[in-house]
Amino acid sequence: MISSADLPETIPVFPLPGALLLPRSRLPLHIFEPRYLAMLEDALKTSHRLIGMVQPLPQSGRGGPKLHSIGCAGRVTAFSETDDGRYMITLSGVSRYRILSQVDGFSPYIRANVSWDGFARDLGPSEHDPAFDREDFTPLLSRYFRENNLSTDWDSLKQADDEMLIDALSMLCPFSVEDKQALLEAPTLSDRRQTLITLIEFALRGGNNEETMQ
Structure with a gap:
């Protein structure tokens, strides 16, 4: 397990729209672009093996990619190479971070100076959500899956603990x-659960642009 003292000040950053990584969760990735193959190779040479996932902002004008300021770093915990030189890897979520600046200089991928301040709970044990009412949530989720033609292992969902269930749905549901x-960016698991329910309810209402999400 990585401690706060092991977290580096500079990490490689992988901007990938819609690919959400959360602390203590796992994200499978298919790496094939040359710049990200180089990023993976460099990450594997470090003791921490961290790669920072981040959501890109819509491009506006020239220059490098615009990124959200907060992302989540994951440790490469599994990888396998295909016959044609691509990699299938797994990132295990370690901690969120805040981008302070992008590193100048030649690199085929983005490197960023980051701060880990404010995310101490990410390095701790799994969170629980005492206010999570599964009896009310399950029918809502079932309707959302049905209307979006999604399938899942309902038995596994019922057996998952609060954090695993809420985070898995946050990562897998086809949100923007x-x-x-x-x-x-939800500070706690309870906040993330409330945000998740709001997004599901909003989607079930048809995402009317005249409605304002609270």
Whole structure:
């Protein structure tokens, strides 16, 4: 397990729209672009093996990609190479971070100076949500899955603990980039659950532009 003292000041950053990583969760990734193959190779040479996932902002004008300021770093905990040189990897979520600045200089991928301040709970034990009412939530989720033609292992969902269930749904549900960012930035598991329910209810209402999400 990585401690706060092991967290580096500079990490490689992987901007990938809609790919949400949360602390203590796992994200499978398919790496094939040359710049990200180089990023993976460099990350594997470090003791922490961290890669920072982050949501990109819509491009406006020239220059490098615009990024959200908060992302989540994951440790490469599994990887396998295909016959044609691509990699299938798994990132295990370690901690959220805040981008302070992008590192100048030649690199095929983005490197950023980051701060881990304010995210101490990410390095702690799994969170619980005492106010989570599964009896009310399950029918809502079932309707959302049905209307979006999604399938899942309902038995596994029933057996999952609060954090695993809420975070898995946050990562897997087909929300927008901005919605994924809202789920990432939720300070606590309870906040993330409330945001998740709001997004599901909003989607079930048809996402009417005249409605304002609270």
